[in-house]
Amino acid sequence: MPIDDAPREANRILHSQQFIDDPESLFAPLRTHHPVCPVRTSSGRQVWLISRDEDVRALLGDERLIMTGAYGAGASGTRNALDRNLLDLDGAEHTAVRRLAAGALSARAVSRHRDLITRIIATHAERLPVAEPIELITAFIRPATLASTCTVLGLPEADWPAVEGWVRALLSPRQGTMHVETALEALEPYLRDLVRKRRELPQDDVLSAISSAECPDDVTENDIVSLCGMLVIASFENTGRTIANAVHRFVRHPGEFSRYATTDPAERHVLLEDLIRVSLPEPLSSVRVAARPVQVGDHVIRTGERVMFAFGAANHDERRYPDPAWVAPRRNAPDHLSFGKGAHFCLGAALARTQIAVTLDELVRRFADIHLVNDRGPVWQGTYRHRELVRLDVRLLPLSQGRARHDR
Numbered sequence: 001m002p003i004d005d006a007p008r009e010a011n012r013i014l015h016s017q018q019f020i021d022d023p024e025s026l027f028a029p030l031r032t033h034h035p036v037c038p039v040r041t042s043s044g045r046q047v048w049l050i051s052r053d054e055d056v057r058a059l060l061g062d063e064r065l066i067m068t069g070a071y072g073a074g075a076s077g078t079r080n081a082l083d084r085n086l087l088d089l090d091g092a093e094h095t096a097v098r099r100l101a102a103g104a105l106s107a108r109a110v111s112r113h114r115d116l117i118t119r120i121i122a123t124h125a126e127r128l129p130v131a132e133p134i135e136l137i138t139a140f141i142r143p144a145t146l147a148s149t150c151t152v153l154g155l156p157e158a159d160w161p162a163v164e165g166w167v168r169a170l171l172s173p174r175q176g177t178m179h180v181e182t183a184l185e186a187l188e189p190y191l192r193d194l195v196r197k198r199r200e201l202p203q204d205d206v207l208s209a210i211s212s213a214e215c216p217d218d219v220t221e222n223d224i225v226s227l228c229g230m231l232v233i234a235s236f237e238n239t240g241r242t243i244a245n246a247v248h249r250f251v252r253h254p255g256e257f258s259r260y261a262t263t264d265p266a267e268r269h270v271l272l273e274d275l276i277r278v279s280l281p282e283p284l285s286s287v288r289v290a291a292r293p294v295q296v297g298d299h300v301i302r303t304g305e306r307v308m309f310a311f312g313a314a315n316h317d318e319r320r321y322p323d324p325a326w327v328a329p330r331r332n333a334p335d336h337l338s339f340g341k342g343a344h345f346c347l348g349a350a351l352a353r354t355q356i357a358v359t360l361d362e363l364v365r366r367f368a369d370i371h372l373v374n375d376r377g378p379v380w381q382g383t384y385r386h387r388e389l390v391r392l393d394v395r396l397l398p399l400s401q402g403r404a405r406h407d408r
Protein backbone atom coordinates (compact mmCIF):
# COMPACT_ATOMS: atom_id res chain seq x y z
CA MET A 1 0.00 0.00 0.00
CA PRO A 2 1.67 3.31 -1.05
CA ILE A 3 1.84 5.38 2.16
CA ASP A 4 0.63 8.68 0.63
CA ASP A 5 -2.47 7.06 -0.73
CA ALA A 6 -3.05 4.84 2.30
CA PRO A 7 -6.47 6.09 3.53
CA ARG A 8 -8.05 5.83 0.08
CA GLU A 9 -6.50 2.39 -0.49
CA ALA A 10 -7.48 1.22 3.02
CA ASN A 11 -11.07 2.23 2.32
CA ARG A 12 -11.05 0.39 -1.00
CA ILE A 13 -9.73 -2.81 0.59
CA LEU A 14 -12.14 -2.57 3.56
CA HIS A 15 -15.13 -2.71 1.21
CA SER A 16 -13.69 -5.36 -1.11
CA GLN A 17 -13.73 -9.15 -1.19
CA GLN A 18 -10.01 -9.01 -0.38
CA PHE A 19 -10.84 -7.89 3.17
CA ILE A 20 -13.52 -10.55 3.62
CA ASP A 21 -11.01 -13.18 2.41
CA ASP A 22 -8.11 -11.91 4.51
CA PRO A 23 -8.56 -8.97 6.95
CA GLU A 24 -4.84 -9.16 7.85
CA SER A 25 -3.97 -8.00 4.31
CA LEU A 26 -5.35 -4.60 5.39
CA PHE A 27 -4.58 -4.71 9.09
CA ALA A 28 -0.85 -5.53 8.89
CA PRO A 29 0.10 -2.38 6.90
CA LEU A 30 -2.29 -0.23 8.95
CA ARG A 31 -0.70 -1.29 12.26
CA THR A 32 2.72 -0.36 10.89
CA HIS A 33 2.02 2.82 8.92
CA HIS A 34 -1.47 4.16 9.75
CA PRO A 35 -2.58 2.99 13.21
CA VAL A 36 -5.30 5.69 13.17
CA CYS A 37 -6.65 5.63 9.62
CA PRO A 38 -9.73 7.37 8.19
CA VAL A 39 -12.14 5.05 6.34
CA ARG A 40 -15.85 5.17 5.51
CA THR A 41 -18.60 2.89 6.80
CA SER A 42 -21.09 1.40 4.34
CA SER A 43 -23.40 4.36 5.06
CA GLY A 44 -20.63 6.70 3.89
CA ARG A 45 -19.73 8.15 7.30
CA GLN A 46 -16.08 8.73 8.07
CA VAL A 47 -14.63 6.77 11.02
CA TRP A 48 -11.09 6.52 12.36
CA LEU A 49 -10.00 2.90 12.29
CA ILE A 50 -7.73 2.07 15.27
CA SER A 51 -5.57 -0.99 14.70
CA ARG A 52 -2.82 -1.23 17.35
CA ASP A 53 -3.53 -3.35 20.42
CA GLU A 54 -2.16 -0.75 22.82
CA ASP A 55 -4.38 2.04 21.42
CA VAL A 56 -7.48 -0.15 21.24
CA ARG A 57 -7.10 -1.26 24.87
CA ALA A 58 -6.51 2.29 26.11
CA LEU A 59 -9.48 3.72 24.19
CA LEU A 60 -11.88 0.94 25.21
CA GLY A 61 -11.56 2.30 28.76
CA ASP A 62 -11.81 5.96 27.73
CA GLU A 63 -15.11 7.55 28.78
CA ARG A 64 -14.70 10.35 26.23
CA LEU A 65 -15.59 7.81 23.52
CA ILE A 66 -19.28 7.05 23.81
CA MET A 67 -21.96 5.03 22.05
CA THR A 68 -24.84 7.50 22.30
CA GLY A 69 -25.36 9.07 18.89
CA ALA A 70 -22.64 7.05 17.15
CA TYR A 71 -25.18 5.48 14.80
CA GLY A 72 -27.96 8.01 15.20
CA ALA A 73 -29.85 5.15 16.89
CA GLY A 74 -33.57 5.62 17.26
CA ALA A 75 -33.44 8.33 14.65
CA SER A 76 -34.98 6.15 11.97
CA GLY A 77 -38.41 6.96 13.34
CA THR A 78 -39.52 3.32 13.07
CA ARG A 79 -40.21 3.14 16.83
CA ASN A 80 -38.95 -0.43 16.74
CA ALA A 81 -37.51 -1.33 20.16
CA LEU A 82 -34.65 -3.21 18.49
CA ASP A 83 -33.55 0.03 16.87
CA ARG A 84 -31.67 0.95 20.03
CA ASN A 85 -29.68 -1.65 21.96
CA LEU A 86 -26.93 -2.05 24.56
CA LEU A 87 -24.32 -0.96 22.02
CA ASP A 88 -26.14 2.40 21.74
CA LEU A 89 -26.16 3.10 25.49
CA ASP A 90 -23.64 4.61 27.93
CA GLY A 91 -23.10 5.12 31.64
CA ALA A 92 -25.87 4.49 34.16
CA GLU A 93 -28.48 3.79 31.48
CA HIS A 94 -26.27 1.08 29.94
CA THR A 95 -25.43 -0.43 33.34
CA ALA A 96 -29.11 -0.61 34.38
CA VAL A 97 -30.15 -2.52 31.24
CA ARG A 98 -27.04 -4.73 31.09
CA ARG A 99 -27.52 -5.74 34.73
CA LEU A 100 -30.84 -7.42 33.86
CA ALA A 101 -28.98 -10.12 31.89
CA ALA A 102 -25.57 -10.16 33.56
CA GLY A 103 -26.51 -12.66 36.30
CA ALA A 104 -28.18 -15.12 33.93
CA LEU A 105 -25.15 -15.08 31.61
CA SER A 106 -22.36 -15.06 34.22
CA ALA A 107 -19.74 -17.83 34.12
CA ARG A 108 -21.32 -19.41 37.19
CA ALA A 109 -24.86 -19.32 35.72
CA VAL A 110 -23.66 -20.75 32.39
CA SER A 111 -21.76 -23.55 34.16
CA ARG A 112 -25.14 -24.78 35.47
CA HIS A 113 -26.18 -25.31 31.84
CA ARG A 114 -22.95 -27.03 30.77
CA ASP A 115 -24.32 -30.59 30.99
CA LEU A 116 -27.37 -29.61 28.98
CA ILE A 117 -25.22 -27.87 26.37
CA THR A 118 -22.99 -30.95 26.18
CA ARG A 119 -25.98 -33.28 25.73
CA ILE A 120 -27.37 -31.14 22.91
CA ILE A 121 -24.07 -30.83 21.06
CA ALA A 122 -23.24 -34.53 21.60
CA THR A 123 -26.60 -35.52 20.09
CA HIS A 124 -25.69 -33.63 16.92
CA ALA A 125 -22.12 -35.02 16.92
CA GLU A 126 -23.41 -38.59 17.23
CA ARG A 127 -25.16 -38.28 13.87
CA LEU A 128 -22.00 -37.30 12.01
CA PRO A 129 -20.89 -39.87 9.42
CA VAL A 130 -17.38 -41.24 9.76
CA ALA A 131 -14.98 -41.17 6.80
CA GLU A 132 -17.61 -39.81 4.38
CA PRO A 133 -17.45 -36.35 2.83
CA ILE A 134 -19.71 -33.86 4.67
CA GLU A 135 -20.17 -30.12 4.80
CA LEU A 136 -19.54 -29.62 8.51
CA ILE A 137 -21.10 -26.15 8.93
CA THR A 138 -24.61 -27.17 7.85
CA ALA A 139 -24.32 -30.76 9.06
CA PHE A 140 -23.11 -29.98 12.55
CA ILE A 141 -21.75 -26.59 13.57
CA ARG A 142 -24.81 -24.43 12.78
CA PRO A 143 -27.55 -26.77 14.06
CA ALA A 144 -25.65 -27.78 17.22
CA THR A 145 -24.81 -24.18 18.09
CA LEU A 146 -28.30 -22.95 17.28
CA ALA A 147 -29.97 -25.65 19.39
CA SER A 148 -27.74 -25.09 22.41
CA THR A 149 -28.02 -21.28 22.16
CA CYS A 150 -31.82 -21.30 21.80
CA THR A 151 -32.24 -23.75 24.65
CA VAL A 152 -30.14 -21.70 27.06
CA LEU A 153 -31.81 -18.45 25.99
CA GLY A 154 -35.28 -20.02 26.16
CA LEU A 155 -36.64 -19.87 22.59
CA PRO A 156 -39.27 -22.55 21.85
CA GLU A 157 -37.95 -25.11 19.33
CA ALA A 158 -40.80 -24.53 16.86
CA ASP A 159 -39.64 -20.92 16.48
CA TRP A 160 -35.92 -21.58 15.80
CA PRO A 161 -36.11 -21.60 11.97
CA ALA A 162 -38.06 -18.32 11.81
CA VAL A 163 -35.78 -16.57 14.31
CA GLU A 164 -32.71 -17.87 12.48
CA GLY A 165 -34.09 -16.46 9.22
CA TRP A 166 -34.68 -13.02 10.78
CA VAL A 167 -31.22 -12.91 12.34
CA ARG A 168 -29.51 -13.92 9.10
CA ALA A 169 -31.43 -11.19 7.27
CA LEU A 170 -30.18 -8.66 9.84
CA LEU A 171 -26.54 -9.78 9.84
CA SER A 172 -26.07 -10.89 6.24
CA PRO A 173 -28.34 -8.59 4.24
CA ARG A 174 -26.44 -9.21 1.01
CA GLN A 175 -27.02 -12.98 1.05
CA GLY A 176 -30.67 -13.16 2.04
CA THR A 177 -33.91 -12.48 0.25
CA MET A 178 -35.54 -10.79 3.27
CA HIS A 179 -35.19 -7.06 3.91
CA VAL A 180 -33.65 -5.86 7.18
CA GLU A 181 -36.85 -3.86 7.95
CA THR A 182 -39.03 -6.95 7.41
CA ALA A 183 -36.85 -8.96 9.80
CA LEU A 184 -36.92 -6.21 12.46
CA GLU A 185 -40.70 -5.84 12.15
CA ALA A 186 -41.15 -9.58 12.69
CA LEU A 187 -38.57 -10.11 15.45
CA GLU A 188 -39.72 -7.27 17.70
CA PRO A 189 -43.36 -8.34 18.27
CA TYR A 190 -42.23 -11.97 18.52
CA LEU A 191 -39.87 -11.09 21.38
CA ARG A 192 -42.41 -8.77 23.03
CA ASP A 193 -44.85 -11.66 23.17
CA LEU A 194 -42.21 -14.11 24.41
CA VAL A 195 -41.13 -11.72 27.19
CA ARG A 196 -44.77 -11.49 28.33
CA LYS A 197 -45.17 -15.29 28.27
CA ARG A 198 -41.91 -15.87 30.19
CA ARG A 199 -42.91 -13.27 32.78
CA GLU A 200 -46.23 -15.04 33.34
CA LEU A 201 -44.69 -18.52 33.39
CA PRO A 202 -40.92 -18.32 34.02
CA GLN A 203 -38.69 -21.25 33.08
CA ASP A 204 -35.03 -22.03 33.74
CA ASP A 205 -33.67 -19.90 30.91
CA VAL A 206 -32.07 -16.53 30.23
CA LEU A 207 -35.11 -14.77 28.74
CA SER A 208 -37.22 -15.79 31.78
CA ALA A 209 -34.55 -14.37 34.11
CA ILE A 210 -34.56 -11.08 32.21
CA SER A 211 -38.35 -10.88 31.86
CA SER A 212 -38.94 -11.41 35.56
CA ALA A 213 -35.96 -9.41 36.88
CA GLU A 214 -36.71 -6.49 39.13
CA CYS A 215 -36.40 -3.39 36.96
CA PRO A 216 -35.32 0.07 38.02
CA ASP A 217 -38.02 2.66 37.21
CA ASP A 218 -36.12 4.08 34.27
CA VAL A 219 -35.85 0.72 32.45
CA THR A 220 -38.79 0.39 30.06
CA GLU A 221 -40.49 -2.58 28.44
CA ASN A 222 -38.81 -1.51 25.19
CA ASP A 223 -35.40 -1.79 26.89
CA ILE A 224 -36.21 -5.36 27.94
CA VAL A 225 -37.41 -6.37 24.46
CA SER A 226 -34.34 -4.72 22.96
CA LEU A 227 -32.01 -6.53 25.39
CA CYS A 228 -33.55 -9.88 24.45
CA GLY A 229 -33.21 -8.96 20.77
CA MET A 230 -29.57 -8.06 21.24
CA LEU A 231 -28.88 -11.42 22.92
CA VAL A 232 -30.60 -13.33 20.15
CA ILE A 233 -28.89 -11.38 17.36
CA ALA A 234 -25.43 -11.40 18.98
CA SER A 235 -25.52 -15.09 19.87
CA PHE A 236 -27.04 -16.74 16.80
CA GLU A 237 -24.22 -16.26 14.33
CA ASN A 238 -21.05 -15.30 16.18
CA THR A 239 -20.48 -18.50 18.10
CA GLY A 240 -21.05 -20.82 15.12
CA ARG A 241 -18.81 -18.68 12.94
CA THR A 242 -16.04 -18.77 15.55
CA ILE A 243 -16.29 -22.56 15.76
CA ALA A 244 -16.22 -22.86 11.95
CA ASN A 245 -13.11 -20.65 11.86
CA ALA A 246 -11.43 -22.74 14.57
CA VAL A 247 -12.16 -26.03 12.77
CA HIS A 248 -11.01 -24.45 9.51
CA ARG A 249 -7.76 -23.69 11.24
CA PHE A 250 -7.45 -27.30 12.41
CA VAL A 251 -7.85 -28.60 8.86
CA ARG A 252 -5.48 -26.05 7.33
CA HIS A 253 -2.70 -26.66 9.85
CA PRO A 254 -1.90 -30.37 10.07
CA GLY A 255 -1.18 -31.41 13.63
CA GLU A 256 -3.33 -28.73 15.33
CA PHE A 257 -6.33 -31.05 15.75
CA SER A 258 -4.06 -33.71 17.29
CA ARG A 259 -2.38 -31.14 19.48
CA TYR A 260 -5.79 -30.06 20.79
CA ALA A 261 -6.89 -33.69 21.21
CA THR A 262 -3.80 -34.75 23.11
CA THR A 263 -3.70 -31.73 25.40
CA ASP A 264 -4.94 -32.63 28.86
CA PRO A 265 -8.63 -31.60 28.90
CA ALA A 266 -7.98 -29.61 32.07
CA GLU A 267 -5.32 -27.59 30.20
CA ARG A 268 -7.23 -27.10 26.95
CA HIS A 269 -8.72 -23.77 27.99
CA VAL A 270 -5.31 -22.10 27.50
CA LEU A 271 -5.06 -23.43 23.96
CA LEU A 272 -8.71 -22.56 23.40
CA GLU A 273 -8.21 -18.90 24.28
CA ASP A 274 -5.42 -18.47 21.72
CA LEU A 275 -7.59 -20.32 19.19
CA ILE A 276 -10.46 -17.89 19.88
CA ARG A 277 -8.00 -15.02 19.36
CA VAL A 278 -7.23 -16.14 15.79
CA SER A 279 -10.80 -17.29 15.02
CA LEU A 280 -12.86 -14.20 15.78
CA PRO A 281 -15.59 -13.70 13.20
CA GLU A 282 -16.16 -9.95 13.47
CA PRO A 283 -12.92 -8.06 12.80
CA LEU A 284 -14.34 -4.64 13.79
CA SER A 285 -16.16 -3.15 16.76
CA SER A 286 -19.30 -1.04 16.86
CA VAL A 287 -18.78 2.64 16.18
CA ARG A 288 -18.06 5.12 19.03
CA VAL A 289 -18.17 8.91 18.90
CA ALA A 290 -15.84 11.35 20.67
CA ALA A 291 -17.71 13.43 23.29
CA ARG A 292 -14.47 15.41 23.79
CA PRO A 293 -11.15 15.51 21.92
CA VAL A 294 -9.04 12.38 22.36
CA GLN A 295 -5.33 12.08 21.60
CA VAL A 296 -4.22 8.78 20.02
CA GLY A 297 -0.48 8.73 19.42
CA ASP A 298 0.25 11.91 17.47
CA HIS A 299 -3.32 12.18 16.21
CA VAL A 300 -6.24 14.05 17.80
CA ILE A 301 -9.77 12.72 17.32
CA ARG A 302 -12.00 15.81 17.51
CA THR A 303 -15.34 16.11 19.26
CA GLY A 304 -18.09 14.54 17.17
CA GLU A 305 -15.72 12.36 15.14
CA ARG A 306 -16.26 8.60 15.08
CA VAL A 307 -13.95 5.66 15.73
CA MET A 308 -14.06 1.93 15.16
CA PHE A 309 -11.69 -0.57 16.80
CA ALA A 310 -10.12 -3.23 14.64
CA PHE A 311 -10.28 -6.08 17.18
CA GLY A 312 -8.96 -8.44 14.49
CA ALA A 313 -5.93 -6.20 13.92
CA ALA A 314 -5.24 -5.80 17.64
CA ASN A 315 -5.46 -9.59 18.05
CA HIS A 316 -2.61 -9.95 15.54
CA ASP A 317 -0.42 -7.15 16.90
CA GLU A 318 3.10 -8.56 17.13
CA ARG A 319 3.88 -6.15 19.98
CA ARG A 320 1.54 -8.16 22.21
CA TYR A 321 1.49 -11.55 20.46
CA PRO A 322 5.01 -12.60 19.41
CA ASP A 323 3.51 -15.44 17.30
CA PRO A 324 0.37 -13.66 16.05
CA ALA A 325 -0.50 -16.07 13.24
CA TRP A 326 -0.03 -19.18 15.36
CA VAL A 327 -1.86 -20.76 18.26
CA ALA A 328 1.00 -20.41 20.72
CA PRO A 329 -0.45 -19.86 24.18
CA ARG A 330 2.90 -19.93 25.96
CA ARG A 331 4.23 -17.05 23.88
CA ASN A 332 1.14 -15.01 23.14
CA ALA A 333 -0.57 -12.95 25.83
CA PRO A 334 -3.73 -14.73 27.05
CA ASP A 335 -6.06 -11.72 27.03
CA HIS A 336 -7.21 -11.28 23.42
CA LEU A 337 -9.91 -8.81 22.34
CA SER A 338 -12.25 -11.25 20.57
CA PHE A 339 -14.94 -10.46 23.14
CA GLY A 340 -14.06 -6.77 23.42
CA LYS A 341 -13.14 -5.15 26.73
CA GLY A 342 -14.50 -2.66 29.22
CA ALA A 343 -18.11 -1.59 29.74
CA HIS A 344 -19.34 -3.31 26.57
CA PHE A 345 -17.39 -6.56 27.06
CA CYS A 346 -19.38 -9.36 25.43
CA LEU A 347 -22.27 -10.38 27.70
CA GLY A 348 -22.34 -13.84 26.12
CA ALA A 349 -18.61 -14.62 26.46
CA ALA A 350 -19.10 -17.36 29.08
CA LEU A 351 -21.83 -19.03 27.02
CA ALA A 352 -19.82 -18.77 23.80
CA ARG A 353 -16.65 -20.13 25.45
CA THR A 354 -18.59 -23.09 26.83
CA GLN A 355 -20.20 -23.88 23.47
CA ILE A 356 -16.89 -23.62 21.60
CA ALA A 357 -15.08 -25.80 24.17
CA VAL A 358 -17.83 -28.43 24.22
CA THR A 359 -18.06 -28.58 20.41
CA LEU A 360 -14.31 -29.03 19.97
CA ASP A 361 -14.22 -31.58 22.82
CA GLU A 362 -16.96 -33.58 21.11
CA LEU A 363 -14.99 -33.60 17.85
CA VAL A 364 -11.68 -34.68 19.39
CA ARG A 365 -13.44 -37.29 21.54
CA ARG A 366 -14.97 -38.95 18.50
CA PHE A 367 -12.54 -38.49 15.63
CA ALA A 368 -8.83 -39.04 14.99
CA ASP A 369 -8.52 -36.10 12.60
CA ILE A 370 -10.41 -33.88 10.16
CA HIS A 371 -9.30 -33.73 6.53
CA LEU A 372 -10.43 -31.33 3.85
CA VAL A 373 -12.07 -32.76 0.72
CA ASN A 374 -12.48 -31.00 -2.63
CA ASP A 375 -9.97 -28.43 -1.48
CA ARG A 376 -10.29 -25.48 -3.80
CA GLY A 377 -9.39 -23.03 -1.05
CA PRO A 378 -11.74 -21.44 1.48
CA VAL A 379 -14.67 -19.29 0.30
CA TRP A 380 -15.61 -16.38 2.55
CA GLN A 381 -18.67 -14.16 2.33
CA GLY A 382 -20.22 -11.29 4.25
CA THR A 383 -19.35 -7.68 4.89
CA TYR A 384 -16.51 -5.89 6.64
CA ARG A 385 -18.51 -6.26 9.88
CA HIS A 386 -19.71 -9.86 9.60
CA ARG A 387 -17.62 -12.36 7.67
CA GLU A 388 -18.18 -16.09 7.45
CA LEU A 389 -16.79 -19.21 5.90
CA VAL A 390 -19.28 -20.50 3.32
CA ARG A 391 -18.45 -24.22 3.42
CA LEU A 392 -16.24 -26.65 5.28
CA ASP A 393 -16.12 -29.83 3.18
CA VAL A 394 -14.35 -32.43 5.29
CA ARG A 395 -13.96 -36.08 6.11
CA LEU A 396 -13.92 -37.08 9.79
CA LEU A 397 -11.40 -39.84 10.37
CA PRO A 398 -12.32 -42.63 12.78
CA LEU A 399 -10.44 -43.19 16.00
CA SER A 400 -8.61 -46.48 15.66
CA GLN A 401 -9.80 -49.31 17.91
CA GLY A 402 -8.63 -49.01 21.48
CA ARG A 403 -7.84 -45.32 21.02
CA ALA A 404 -11.23 -44.01 22.08
CA ARG A 405 -10.75 -40.79 23.96
CA HIS A 406 -12.58 -40.49 27.26
CA ASP A 407 -12.25 -36.83 27.90
CA ARG A 408 -15.30 -35.92 29.85
Ligand code: HEM
Nearest residue numbers: 086087234235238239242285286339340344346347348352
Ligand atom coordinates in the same frame (compact mmCIF):
# COMPACT_ATOMS: atom_id res chain seq x y z
C1 HEM B 1 -17.72 -16.38 19.88
C2 HEM B 1 -18.84 -15.69 19.94
C3 HEM B 1 -18.92 -14.22 20.23
C4 HEM B 1 -18.03 -13.23 19.92
C5 HEM B 1 -16.69 -13.36 19.19
C6 HEM B 1 -18.58 -12.00 20.45
C7 HEM B 1 -17.95 -10.77 20.37
C8 HEM B 1 -18.41 -9.61 20.96
C9 HEM B 1 -17.70 -8.34 20.97
C10 HEM B 1 -16.33 -8.10 20.34
C11 HEM B 1 -18.46 -7.44 21.64
C12 HEM B 1 -18.11 -5.98 21.93
C13 HEM B 1 -18.46 -5.08 20.77
C14 HEM B 1 -17.95 -3.66 20.94
O1 HEM B 1 -17.37 -3.29 21.98
O2 HEM B 1 -18.12 -2.89 19.98
C15 HEM B 1 -19.67 -8.12 22.02
C16 HEM B 1 -20.70 -7.52 22.70
C17 HEM B 1 -21.86 -8.18 23.04
N1 HEM B 1 -22.13 -9.54 22.89
FE1 HEM B 1 -20.92 -10.92 22.06
N2 HEM B 1 -19.79 -12.26 21.02
C18 HEM B 1 -20.03 -13.62 20.93
C19 HEM B 1 -21.11 -14.30 21.43
C20 HEM B 1 -22.15 -13.73 22.11
C21 HEM B 1 -23.26 -14.44 22.67
C22 HEM B 1 -23.41 -15.97 22.68
C23 HEM B 1 -24.10 -13.50 23.22
C24 HEM B 1 -25.41 -13.66 23.96
C25 HEM B 1 -25.82 -14.73 24.59
C26 HEM B 1 -23.48 -12.21 23.02
C27 HEM B 1 -24.02 -11.01 23.44
C28 HEM B 1 -23.37 -9.79 23.38
C29 HEM B 1 -23.95 -8.56 23.88
C30 HEM B 1 -25.32 -8.38 24.51
C31 HEM B 1 -23.00 -7.54 23.67
C32 HEM B 1 -23.13 -6.06 24.03
C33 HEM B 1 -22.64 -5.85 25.44
C34 HEM B 1 -22.77 -4.41 25.90
O3 HEM B 1 -22.88 -3.51 25.06
O4 HEM B 1 -22.76 -4.19 27.12
N3 HEM B 1 -22.31 -12.38 22.34
N4 HEM B 1 -19.62 -9.44 21.63
